[in-house]
Amino acid sequence: MRVSVSWLREYVDIPDLPVGELERALVDLGIEVESIVDLSATVTGQLVVGEVLEIEELTGFKKPIRFCRVDVGAANGTGEPQEIVCGARNFAPGDRVVVILPGGVLPGGFAIGARKTYGRNSNGMICSAKELGLGDDHSGILVLAEHVPAKPGDDARPVVGLNDIVVEVEITPDRGYQMSLRGLARELAHALGVDYSDRGRMPATAGTAEPAYPVEVRDPVGCDRFAARMVRGIDPAAPTPDWMRQRLTIAGIRSISLPVDITNYVMLELGQPMHAFDADRIAGPLVVRRAVPGEKLTTLDGVTRALAPEDMVICDAGLPNPLAGPGDGVPISLAAVMGGETSEVVPGTVNVLFEAAHWDPAMVGRTARRHKLFSEAAKRWERGVDPALPLVALDRAVALLTGHAGGTAGVEVLDIDHVRPRTPVTLPVDLPSRRVGVEYPPARVVALLERVGCTVARGADRLAEDPGEVGIAAAGGEVLSVTPPTWRPDLIDPADLVEEVVRLDGYEKVPSVLPTAPPGRGLTWQQRRHRAVSRSLAERGHVEVLAHPFVAADLADQLGLPADDPRRRAVRLANPLSDEEPLLRTTLLGPLLGIVRRNLGRGLRDLALYEIGTVFHPQPGAGRPPAMGVDRRPTDAEFAAADAVVPHQPRHVAVVLAGDIEPAGWWGAGRPAGWADAVEAGRAVLAAAGVPERRVEVRAGEYAPWHPGRCAELLVDGTVVGHAGELHPTVVATLELPRRTCAMELDLDALPEPPVAPAPTVSGYPPALIDVALVVDEQVPAEAVRQALAEGAGELLESVRLFDVYASEQLGAGRKSLAYKLTFRAPERTLTVEEAVAARDAAVARAAARFGATLRGA
Numbered sequence: 051m052r053v054s055v056s057w058l059r060e061y062v063d064i065p066d067l068p069v070g071e072l073e074r075a076l077v078d079l080g081i082e083v084e085s086i087v088d089l090s091a092t093v094t095g096q097l098v099v100g101e102v103l104e105i106e107e108l109t110g111f112k113k114p115i116r117f118c119r120v121d122v123g124a125a126n127g128t129g130e131p132q133e134i135v136c137g138a139r140n141f142a143p144g145d146r147v148v149v150i151l152p153g154g155v156l157p158g159g160f161a162i163g164a165r166k167t168y169g170r171n172s173n174g175m176i177c178s179a180k181e182l183g184l185g186d187d188h189s190g191i192l193v194l195a196e197h198v199p200a201k202p203g204d205d206a207r208p209v210v211g212l213n214d215i216v217v218e219v220e221i222t223p224d225r226g227y228q229m230s231l232r233g234l235a236r237e238l239a240h241a242l243g244v245d246y247s248d249r250g251r252m253p254a255t256a257g258t259a260e261p262a263y264p265v266e267v268r269d270p271v272g273c274d275r276f277a278a279r280m281v282r283g284i285d286p287a288a289p290t291p292d293w294m295r296q297r298l299t300i301a302g303i304r305s306i307s308l309p310v311d312i313t314n315y316v317m318l319e320l321g322q323p324m325h326a327f328d329a330d331r332i333a334g335p336l337v338v339r340r341a342v343p344g345e346k347l348t349t350l351d352g353v354t355r356a357l358a359p360e361d362m363v364i365c366d367a368g369l370p371n372p373l374a375g376p377g378d379g380v381p382i383s384l385a386a387v388m389g390g391e392t393s394e395v396v397p398g399t400v401n402v403l404f405e406a407a408h409w410d411p412a413m414v415g416r417t418a419r420r421h422k423l424f425s426e427a428a429k430r431w432e433r434g435v436d437p438a439l440p441l442v443a444l445d446r447a448v449a450l451l452t453g454h455a456g457g458t459a460g461v462e463v464l465d466i467d468h469v470r471p472r473t474p475v476t477l478p479v480d481l482p483s484r485r486v487g488v489e490y491p492p493a494r495v496v497a498l499l500e501r502v503g504c505t506v507a508r509g510a511d512r513l514a515e516d517p518g519e520v521g522i523a524a525a526g527g528e529v530l531s532v533t534p535p536t537w538r539p540d541l542i543d544p545a546d547l548v549e550e551v552v553r554l555d556g557y558e559k560v561p562s563v564l565p566t567a568p569p570g571r572g573l574t575w576q577q578r579r580h581r582a583v584s585r586s587l588a589e590r591g592h593v594e595v596l597a598h599p600f601v602a603a604d605l606a607d608q609l610g611l612p613a614d615d616p617r618r619r620a621v622r623l624a625n626p627l628s629d630e631e632p633l634l635r636t637t638l639l640g641p642l643l644g645i646v647r648r649n650l651g652r653g654l655r656d657l658a659l660y661e662i663g664t665v666f667h668p669q670p671g672a673g674r675p676p677a678m679g680v681d682r683r684p685t686d687a688e689f690a691a692a693d694a695v696v697p698h699q700p701r702h703v704a705v706v707l708a709g710d711i712e713p714a715g716w717w718g719a720g721r722p723a724g725w726a727d728a729v730e731a732g733r734a735v736l737a738a739a740g741v742p743e744r745r746v747e748v749r750a751g752e753y754a755p756w757h758p759g760r761c762a763e764l765l766v767d768g769t770v771v772g773h774a775g776e777l778h779p780t781v782v783a784t785l786e787l788p789r790r791t792c793a794m795e796l797d798l799d800a801l802p803e804p805p806v807a808p809a810p811t812v813s814g815y816p817p818a819l820i821d822v823a824l825v826v827d828e829q830v831p832a833e834a835v836r837q838a839l840a841e842g843a844g845e846l847l848e849s850v851r852l853f854d855v856y857a858s859e860q861l862g863a864g865r866k867s868l869a870y871k872l873t874f875r876a877p878e879r880t881l882t883v884e885e886a887v888a889a890r891d892a893a894v895a896r897a898a899a900r901f902g903a904t905l906r907g908a
Contacts (some may be wrong), residue, residue, distance in 0.1 A: 051229050052301050053318070055215040061235030065242045069215065075241035080553055082220040089212045092183055095154025095162070097207055098125040099200045100132065102145050106170055114139060117170050122149055124204020127171075140190030148177045148192050148206045157183035174631035184210060184299055195292060212298045224540040228431025230321030233537070240501060250320050250537070254441035255279075257465025263403055270468040272362045273338050273385065275408035277440035280460035281451050282401045284309070288455035303426065308401045309395045312450045314426070321537075322406055322433060322443035323427035325383060327393045334368020334379065338407075342374045348383040349388040349423070357381065361417050361834065362409065366393070382776045384433045384741070386414045387423055400457075404447050406440035408469065411539075436537035437469040472533050474507075476681075477544045479528040482551040488559055490551060492528060498548060498554045503535030543680050575803060579739050582664055583703055583798065586738035587731065589885075592660045592705060597641030599663065600631035605640045608784050609755040614730055621668050621697050634666035634697070636764035638704035639755065639795055643785050644704050650788070656709035658723070660731075663799070667698040674766040674831040705731045705774075725760045728774040728792040732764045735796055740804025741766055744840075748833045755781040756793070764796060772796030782841060811877050817848065818874040818886035822894060823906035828857065828866045830901050835868055838903075842896025846881065846889045848873040867906050 055072075058064060064072075069086045076083050100120040108115040108321050116139070119131040126132055132149065141147060150156060152164040160181075164173040175181075181193045192210065194200060200209045211586045217857035219234070227233040232250045239246030262279045290298075294466035298305055303314050313324040341357035348354045357363065363782030364378030365371075367570045368741040382393040386409040395402065403659045419423050441463070449461045478484075479492040509529045541547060552560060573581075584594060620633040635641055642661050649657055677784045678684045684692070707723035728746060736746050751763035753773045762773040774794035783792050826835060832852050838852050854869035861867060872893065874886045898901040 051234075052216055052218040052220060053231060053234065054297065054300050055217060056209075056218075056236050057231060057297055058238065061231055061249070062239045062246045063240075064238060064242065065244070065285070070184075072215075072217070075238065076217070076219065079237050079241050079556065080222075081237065082222070084220050085216075086218070087216045087509075089183070089216060089262050090207050090216050091151070091820065093154065093155045094205070094214060096125055096151040096203065097154060097177075097212070098122050098151065099194065099202055099204045099206050099209060100147050100149035101202045102141060102143050102147060107144055108135075108170070111168060115136060115168050118166075118176065120147070120176070121150055121202040122151070125200065125203045126151060132173050133171055134174050134176055135167050135170055136191070137177045138176070138178070138191040141176075141193050146200065146202075146212060148194070148199070148293040150175050150177055150181065153502070156181055167708055179210075179299075182210060182212065182874040184212070184296065203237070206709075207729070211300075214300075216300055221433070221434055226435060226539075227321060227537045229430050229433065230317075231319045233731045234505075235475040239769075243588060244805055248444055249446075250436060250439055250447075252442060254445045255463050256441065256645055257459065257463045257467075260462045261464040262460050262462040263329070263464060265464055265466065266335065266337050266367075267468075268339040268867045269362065272340065272410045272413050273407055274410075274468040274470070275336060275437050275440055276464070277444055278405045278464040278465045278528040279404050279444045280401065281404070281448055281457045281463070282329075282402055284402060284451060284455040284457035286398050286400055286455075291454055294450075306456050307395055307399075309451060312447050314403070315450070316443050316447050317426065317430070320439055320443050320446065321430060322439040323386065323430055323435065324406045324443055324447060325389050326447075327389075327394050327403040327405065327511050328347055328399045328402040330395050331396075332366050332368070332382070334366055337367045337377065337793055338363040338385065339363065339365065339378065341381065343370075344373045344377070345381055346372075347384055348391045349384055350391060350394055351388065351423075354389070355383075355384070355421050355423075356412065358417075358420055360413060361420070362386065362413055364405075366736075378827055384417065384421070384423075385409060386427045387417055387421070387747055388425050393475045402451065402457075404451075405442055406443045407448075408435060408437040409441060413434075422575065425828065434539035438536040441465060473542075474531045474533045475541065475544060475547060477547050478528045479508075479530050481544055482548045483833070485545075485548050486552050486560055487563075488552075488555075488561070490555065494555070495551055496530065498551050499530075499532055501554060502550050503538065504536075504541070504542075505533040507531040507533075535810050538590060576799075579798065579804070580662060580701070580738075581803075582738045583735050584660075586734050587660045587703075587705065589672070590658075590731070590734060591711075592658045592731070595642070595659050595661050597645055597663070598627075598631070599635050599641070599662055599666070600626060600628065601640045602631050602634050603633060603637045605633075605635075608781070609637070609640060610778055610781050610784075611754050615754065616667070621666050623875075632809045635666050636667060637795060638663060638665060638702050639706070639793055642704050642706050643787065643793075646708055646791070647786060650708070650786075655788075656711070656713065658705070658707050658711060660703065662701065662703045664699045664701050669697060700797050702795055702797055704795040705793060707731075722790065723792055724790065725757075725762070725774070725776040726794050728776070728794040729762045729764075732762075732774040732794045733770055734764065735798075736764065736771075736795075739801050740799065740807065741801055742805075744878050747837075749831055754778065769800065771800045787880055813875050815876060815878075818881045818883075820872045820874065820886060820890045821853075821869060822872060822890060823854075823856075823867050823869040824894065824897055824903040825861055825867050825906050826866055826901050826903045828896075829862050830903075832868050835897055835901060835903065836870065838897040838900045839870060839872065843872065843874070843889045843893035846874045846876060846885065848875045850893075851893075861906075869906075 073083045073086050076427040100116055102120045102845055104119040108117055116136050118134050118136055120134055122132045154162045162175050176191050206628045221228045236246055242826045268274050269275050269472055287421050288308050290305050290308045294315055301318055305311050309326040312391055315324050339360040341363050346354055347355045358725045362385035363381035364383040364385050366382045367377050367379035369380040371378055371380045381883050407433050411434055414428055418428040439629050452459050479495055482490045498505050509531055517788045532547055611618055620636050622632055626632040638661055646657055655856040672695040675687050678688055707727055709722040711723035711727050712721040745767050747765040748762050751761050752758045753761055755778050757776045757778050763770050764772040772795055776790055776792050836850055851871050856867040874889055
């Protein structure tokens with residue numbers, strides 16, 4: 051919001067302060083200051099009033115050019131008329147204009163000099179409002195009105211408003227009252243300790259038995275107050291006064307017509323958005339209701355909008371509507387957001403109906419976002435508007451209109467009032483001191499809350515039901531009953547009142563005390579595991595992504611999950627970001643495969659992506675959580691009941707591989723990613739998580755959405771913790787993924803806490819390397835054979851690794867050869883050949899006894 055300091059001074063006695071002190075006063079109250087600009091410094095050099103004496107029309111050019119002689123008094127040092135070339139045509143001899151003389155600089159760094167142009171000498175420039183930074187109007191020169199007391203040679207800055215200071219602030223969503231002169235002036239009065247005149251609480255003309263116009267409000271929740279008043283017989287040609295147009299321009303609002311400008315002016319002044327109807331363009335009574343599906347409305351911006359049932363509309367009951375019931379009328383205004391074209395004020399309007407209402411902030415916010423129509427009115431409504439303002443705003447608007455355009459104000463005033471009184475908030479008088487750590491005496495707390503506008507009743511002492519309970523005195527202390535003012539809808543909780551006490555007393559008084567850091571690294575073992583897993587996958591060439599946890603209702607069908615799969619039971623969001631994704635994920639693969647598909651659509655073919663995140667499994671038969679208010683701390687039983695409804699949220703890690711995992715190039719052919727790479731990614735995760743290899747088992751399994759013949763189960767201590775392998779061809783086709791796309795998903799929370807890792811023993815003696823090739827049935831897992839070799843080899847075995855799998859007719863049908871590299875080493879001596887061979891034979895014997903394995907070639 052942008053506003054001039056001169057306008058603020060009409061509300062509050064602001065002393066002459068440096069710009070920095072004014073900014074500091076606002077910041078100390080928690081108001082974010084975007085900028086404070088002294089307009090007098092935006093134009094340097096001589097900016098003076100000039101009177102046009104002569105105009106010579108120059109011909110022979112592509113556009114009309116005028117050679118002017120302008121009286122600038124003694125400002126040019128000679129007293130002679132100034133010769134200036136100008137292309138505008140909206141001024142005539144005798145008009146007073148604004149002239150910047152050579153050596154001056156306009157906003158934007160535009161320097162003005164003396165030069166020869168169009169065959170004539172031009173010494174300076176006659177300025178438009180846009181060139182002076184006063185608005186967007188560049189259609190013509192700024193011509194001073196006849197009543198402006200200025201003569202040639204006078205400084206033009208105070209004449210056009212360039213002697214003012216403009217403050218631009220960013221208003222937080224919870225403080226809508228600050229989006230007005232009334233609210234900002236009140237804040238400055240608090241900060242500077244000066245007098246303040248609240249025009250929003252002035253006496254106003256009360257509603258009459260005879261309404262100003264027949265209106266029916268059918269939804270008192272969406273619109274709990276509706277007021278209106280008529281002004282008849284205005285001068286349709288009456289212009290907006292310069293001072294009003296100037297203030298609107300500074301605020302960033304374009305001047306349209308006097309009635310419309312008045313509604314915008316009152317909105318900026320008091321914070322009450324209003325609307326002006328052309329009463330002669332309304333056929334019948336007005337009906338305030340929710341929209342009917344299928345209804346449309348062309349708003350003032352010329353856009354035809356399809357209305358939703360939640361939208362509030364003002365309708366003309368005199369127009370038939372085939373989509374609605376009898377008497378519902380046709381929408382002529384999108385309530386609280388923007389008016390409609392059919393009833394807007396036009397150049398010939400003589401009878402104006404002013405409307406000032408109070409609308410539900412949540413409804414307005416949803417309507418504005420639904421239609422992407424963030425008008426100045428909607429911005430204020432969704433932040434909260436004072437419901438006591440409508441009659442005051444009507445009086446102000448009627449007075450301005452009749453004062454500048456004549457006409458007769460109707461004595462009838464419509465006021466449909468369903469506003470509920472504010473509910474008092476119970477506040478222990480010592481709560482601010484206990485919460486903030488600063489001593490606030492009871493009298494100081496009461497005084498500060500009354501400065502905000504609250505009505506404070508000091509009650510009797512009472513004992514606490516729970517010493518930790520917010521809103522109840524801790525130990526027999528005094529309790530205040532605080533009724534917030536109508537313009538502060540954000541004050542609903544004791545904590546809100548505490549914040550106001552601290553804010554007005556000064557944030558700088560609150561001590562800055564850092565908590566004592568706990569000893570150690572500051573990370574839990576789960577956090578260290580998370581980082582280790584992420585780092586391990588990244589070092590292997592995988593790229594981390596972060597997916598939204600929301601999924602479509604048909605994701606389980608796309609992944610081919612069985613009907614009885616527990617992953618089909620998902621948590622449905624009450625207010626999803628998108629109706630297309632209303633569920634929380636039960637597996638990481640769904641969103642992760644969507645990211646893969648998106649990258650494929652961008653031209654990336656070789657992908658190795660991973661994500662670490664939570665999945666959500668609903669508690670069976672949990673029901674609904676208990677309703678818990680904010681007037682006290684919930685009991686342990688209520689907390690337990692609420693926790694029982696919260697879904698189980700284990701942390702998973704998932705990897706998806708598509709395309710080549712080893713790229714091709716001049717060094718040779720590449721290698722496509724396969725199911726074994728997904729299994730290896732699972733092994734890498736388990737190793738990074740601190741799970742010893744001896745506790746890990748990999749075996750064949752069947753689990754959607756993996757290929758039943760190319761799926762591996764990852765087990766730790768005999769418990770399945772994840773799956774890896776190639777995705778099912780049907781899933782790949784449904785999701786439009788490359789053939790043989792592979793994936794791995796593992797439950798990190800199912801892994802045991804890593805034991806304390808002993809320091810590795812490093813032997814300086816040489817190893818003994820022996821390869822063995824064993825022939826087994828093709829159904830025997832290679833991992834099981836590896837474990838048998840490790841068990842049989844004994845303590846001298848350092849490592850065993852599968853390096854080849856071979857099958858042929860020579861081995862026999864249903865047989866395969868598995869080749870392993872065995873490394874033997876003793877920590878304190880060099881092994882002999884006999885010791886190494888004996889260990890190898892023991893390993894082979896164990897595999898033979900367990901799986902019937904035979905040495906290949908034996």
